[in-house]
Amino acid sequence: MELNARIPSGPVEKKWENHRFEMKLVNPANKRKYDVIVVGTGLAGASAAATMGELGYNVHAFTHHESPRRAHSIAAQGGINAAKNYQNDGDSVYRLFYDTVKGGDFRSREANVYRLAEVSLNIIDQAVAQGVPFAREYGGKLANRSFGGAQVSRTFYARGQTGQQLLLGAYQALERQVRAGTVTMHTSKEMLDVVVIDGVAKGIVTRDLVTGVIERHAADAVVLATGGYSNVFFLSTNAQKCNVTATWRAHRRGAGFANPCFTQIHPTCIPPSGEYQSKLTLMSESLRNDGRIWVPKDPEDKRKGNDIPEDARDYYLERLYPSFGNLTPRDIASRRAKEMVDAGHGVGPMENGVFLDFKHAIERLGKDRVSERYGNLFEMYERITGEDPYDRPMRIFPAPHYTMGGLWVDYDLMTTVPGLFAAGEANFSDHGANRLGASALMQGLADGYFVVPLTIGNYLATVTPGSADTDHAAFADVEKDVKQRQSRLLDVDGTRSAASFHRELGRIMWENCGMVRTAEGLRSALQRIPELREEFWRDVRVPGTGEGLNPSLEQAGRVADFLEFAEVMCWDALTRDESCGAHYRPEHVTEEGEARRDDENFAHSAVWEFMGVGEEPRRHTEPLEFPNVPPSQRSYK
Amino acid sequence: MDLKLKVWRQSGPDEAGGFVAYDAKEISPDMSFLEMLDVVNERILEEGGDPIAFDHDCREGICGSCGMMIDGVPHGPKSMTTVCQLHMRSFRDGDQLTLEPWRASSFPVLKDLYVDRTPFDRIIAAGGYISVRTGSADEANAEPIRKKDADAAFDAAACIGCGACVAACPNASAMLFTSAKVAHLAHLPQGQTERYTRVLDMVETHDTEGFGNCTNHGACQNACPKGISVDYIAQLNRDLFRATVTTAADPVGS
Numbered sequence: 092m093e094l095n096a097r098i099p100s101g102p103v104e105k106k107w108e109n110h111r112f113e114m115k116l117v118n119p120a121n122k123r124k125y126d127v128i129v130v131g132t133g134l135a136g137a138s139a140a141a142t143m144g145e146l147g148y149n150v151h152a153f154t155h156h157e158s159p160r161r162a163h164s165i166a167a168q169g170g171i172n173a174a175k176n177y178q179n180d181g182d183s184v185y186r187l188f189y190d191t192v193k194g195g196d197f198r199s200r201e202a203n204v205y206r207l208a209e210v211s212l213n214i215i216d217q218a219v220a221q222g223v224p225f226a227r228e229y230g231g232k233l234a235n236r237s238f239g240g241a242q243v244s245r246t247f248y249a250r251g252q253t254g255q256q257l258l259l260g261a262y263q264a265l266e267r268q269v270r271a272g273t274v275t276m277h278t279s280k281e282m283l284d285v286v287v288i289d290g291v292a293k294g295i296v297t298r299d300l301v302t303g304v305i306e307r308h309a310a311d312a313v314v315l316a317t318g319g320y321s322n323v324f325f326l327s328t329n330a331q332k333c334n335v336t337a338t339w340r341a342h343r344r345g346a347g348f349a350n351p352c353f354t355q356i357h358p359t360c361i362p363p364s365g366e367y368q369s370k371l372t373l374m375s376e377s378l379r380n381d382g383r384i385w386v387p388k389d390p391e392d393k394r395k396g397n398d399i400p401e402d403a404r405d406y407y408l409e410r411l412y413p414s415f416g417n418l419t420p421r422d423i424a425s426r427r428a429k430e431m432v433d434a435g436h437g438v439g440p441m442e443n444g445v446f447l448d449f450k451h452a453i454e455r456l457g458k459d460r461v462s463e464r465y466g467n468l469f470e471m472y473e474r475i476t477g478e479d480p481y482d483r484p485m486r487i488f489p490a491p492h493y494t495m496g497g498l499w500v501d502y503d504l505m506t507t508v509p510g511l512f513a514a515g516e517a518n519f520s521d522h523g524a525n526r527l528g529a530s531a532l533m534q535g536l537a538d539g540y541f542v543v544p545l546t547i548g549n550y551l552a553t554v555t556p557g558s559a560d561t562d563h564a565a566f567a568d569v570e571k572d573v574k575q576r577q578s579r580l581l582d583v584d585g586t587r588s589a590a591s592f593h594r595e596l597g598r599i600m601w602e603n604c605g606m607v608r609t610a611e612g613l614r615s616a617l618q619r620i621p622e623l624r625e626e627f628w629r630d631v632r633v634p635g636t637g638e639g640l641n642p643s644l645e646q647a648g649r650v651a652d653f654l655e656f657a658e659v660m661c662w663d664a665l666t667r668d669e670s671c672g673a674h675y676r677p678e679h680v681t682e683e684g685e686a687r688r689d690d691e692n693f694a695h696s697a698v699w700e701f702m703g704v705g706e707e708p709r710r711h712t713e714p715l716e717f718p719n720v721p722p723s724q725r726s727y728k
Numbered sequence: 729m730d731l732k733l734k735v736w737r738q739s740g741p742d743e744a745g746g747f748v749a750y751d752a753k754e755i756s757p758d759m760s761f762l763e764m765l766d767v768v769n770e771r772i773l774e775e776g777g778d779p780i781a782f783d784h785d786c787r788e789g790i791c792g793s794c795g796m797m798i799d800g801v802p803h804g805p806k807s808m809t810t811v812c813q814l815h816m817r818s819f820r821d822g823d824q825l826t827l828e829p830w831r832a833s834s835f836p837v838l839k840d841l842y843v844d845r846t847p848f849d850r851i852i853a854a855g856g857y858i859s860v861r862t863g864s865a866d867e868a869n870a871e872p873i874r875k876k877d878a879d880a881a882f883d884a885a886a887c888i889g890c891g892a893c894v895a896a897c898p899n900a901s902a903m904l905f906t907s908a909k910v911a912h913l914a915h916l917p918q919g920q921t922e923r924y925t926r927v928l929d930m931v932e933t934h935d936t937e938g939f940g941n942c943t944n945h946g947a948c949q950n951a952c953p954k955g956i957s958v959d960y961i962a963q964l965n966r967d968l969f970r971a972t973v974t975t976a977a978d979p980v981g982s
Contacts, residue, residue, distance in 0.1 A: 158845065165790055175868070219868040221865075222885075224916070269853045270855075367759055367763050632773060634773060640740075
């Protein structure tokens with residue numbers, strides 16, 4: 092597997108500009124001759140499809156939802172970063188770049204991160220022009236809030252529904268192109284495989300979820316914007332249908348998978364309340380701006396939160412990290428919460444949370460200001476727990492939330508399979524070992540609006556348009572594979588639901604490849620996953636047929652892929668014998684208990700090559716260099 | 729708690745449907761309504777049956793995928809709450825509940841409680857956007873927008889497109905949905921250029937998709953889990969009136 096990142100020459104500030112000049116262009120009149128498939132219609136997919144449609148490409152956009160607007164980007168709450176420096180607090184493109192590289196614990200590619208920070212400015216302009224109703228100050232200018240991992244205020248937001256409003260902006264831009272005829276929208280169609288002809292991506296095979304028909308779609312290039320794989324943990328903040336299928340199928344067809352063990356645990360979620368729990372609900376970490384996190388000092392202190400006096404409380408983040416306090420990066424805030432609960436300080440009926448308290452914020456700002464900032468989050472909390480956070484402290488606990496790992500891509504966001512691109516959370520590119528808050532929306536839209544639509548031209552200019560044909564034997568072979576796999580699922584006719592296997596897999600992954608990973612735990616997971624997978628194929632029960640709508644069949648296919656994918660995640664965590672960012676190996680910690688990187692041996696991205704189901708995958712590396720942000724031990728003290 | 733469910737089962741769009749009774753036993757009050765249905769489905773599956781199909785995804789009230797009639801009320805008894813955010817503590821032990829799909833001919837039933845809401849996308853495609861090419865935007869802070877207007881735009885933009893308004897309406901009108909997008913964009917300076925073509929085109933598509941007319945019942949507003957107000961329908965009507973009377977002199981529709 093060849094890993095050439097194709098990083099443009101020149102100083103980091105000039106790379107994107109130089110590259111835009113050096114890239115090959117497709118003549119405007121020729122663009123419509125090129126078919127481009129975009130899979131996924133979240134922030135990255137919808138913005139990429141809309142923008143490529145505007146440019147004149149013949150775009151086919153696919154979503155497994157009934158409408159592009161249902162993609163899970165819609166659920167992002169807190170905000171989107173941009174280096175606008177509207178607050179005059181010392182922000183700049185360079186500082187956003189610096190914070191992101193540092194926040195990622197020096198496991199991302201500098202050139203990509205710089206570009207991300209650079210185009211962050213354009214994203215806000217674009218969104219405002221589309222009518223995204225960002226929060227504003229009384230003077231009519233855009234408002235900002237601060238977020239974990241940064242000491243400047245650079246986050247733009249639309250109450251607690253920033254993802255919704257940005258996605259609706261991208262969705263509306265997409266529907267505008269549907270009307271203009273440049274984008275053909277394929278809803279309720281799930282991509283089940285990618286078609287590679289002579290080593291080059293030429294199309295996909297989908298299942299129409301309403302009719303059950305398996306279809307072939309050819310194109311000159313394919314963009315995967317299919318999101319992340321947090322649902323490998325079963326319980327996560329992701330929506331129920333989020334899955335790894337598209338990226339895993341691409342991986343099986345030759346696309347390298349980078350850093351799969353880099354998964355982020357979000358510190359401010361509502362703790363589970365029982366076995367039946369189907370998902371965990373995140374509350375924006377913007378809550379940490381004004382809420383204070385604490386636990387009772389004495390593990391035996393079983394009083395209600397409000398009854399515990401100040402001197403019996405441990406505001407542990409403020410104590411351990413005086414300069415960042417409650418705004419330490421997500422991985423640190425999460426791990427410290429787990430430590431507190433593990434040490435017996437957990438609160439709530441199941442003693443599985445820590446307090447997030449707004450009492451002081453309400454005293455300082457008044458209930459109205461607090462409500463204006465966090466009203467919808469408080470409502471959400473009350474609806475789920477039946478407790479009123481204006482009167483008593485919230486209970487929070489970390490939950491899997493975002494995956495930094497993904498398909499390896501070069502500077503142009505092209506995977507190791509020529510013609511196959513990956514954008515947004517589906518790729519691995521920008522966040523290294525840990526993502527900063529409010530940077531996922533930024534990356535999805537950066538990739539979709541401003542990167543892929545340009546860089547895809549650099550590839551298409553080398554391709555004869557219309558060269559892909561669904562009559563090619565490769566399409567028939569892939570279609571046959573897809574159909575056989577579906578029949579196998581339906582034919583097992585065992586006794587257990589796919590969900591029950593998913594729950595069991597999730598438990599294995601959370602225990603062994605979650606917030607803390609030990610070599611011993613990972614080895615045991617690598618033993619148990621193949622056993623569980625074998626049992627799945629022997630005993631799963633998928634009711635109904637392949638014809639027509641069958642949610643059980645859809646779910647079983649996704650669980651089957653998670654059961655294959657989980658192994659490479661554990662291999663990655665095992666072989667990355669260091670701690671960095673969200674990847675925490677207790678064998679490698681500093682005296683202060685923080686992740687200790689090993690730059691001598693692990694300053695690289697690990698890129699995995701598929702060798703067969705159950706076979707040990709092959710590990711490749713892309714070395715990382717940091718000429719601009721010299722690696723240092725992260726310190727948020 | 730134990731409940732009895734009467735659920736609309738229909739195997740496909742062109743098949744006849746009917747009610748089937750199910751027991752929902754040992755339900756925790758902390759479960760969400762959909763988690764209760766997960767438990768029922770798990771048991772149906774164990775007994776060799778075909779689980780009840782319903783659309784759902786984020787389970788946090790924002791994606792708009794879920795929705796069903798619970799005892800004739802869209803999203804069930806709790807106001808401002810989607811069915812995924814409805815918790816079983818809103819019900820009592822022994823309750824009997826009737827579950828039906830959204831009732832509107834423009835939303836054909838695909839299976840059981842699962843309906844096709846793609847007409848909403850076509851209403852948006854008719855004009856529910858601001859035409860601005862990627863990269864052609866002005867500096868974001870160049871034009872101040874009064875906080876009041878930005879907040880009003882946001883209130884309208886909070887619609888999640890779930891379709892409860894249509895299901896609640898005796899005319900199966902989608903005017904609340906359509907007006908929310910019209911009002912969102914009409915409140916912003918960026919939305920003015922296409923303001924009147926937008927309302928004409930969106931309303932035309934609304935009608936051709938087979939949704940009924942609004943006759944001011946207000947049931948939509950009560951059913952809306954996001955508190956979208958019928959005032960937006962009044963705003964839409966004002967813009968529509970103005971667009972219609974000025975069209976003759978200066979055609980604006982496309």
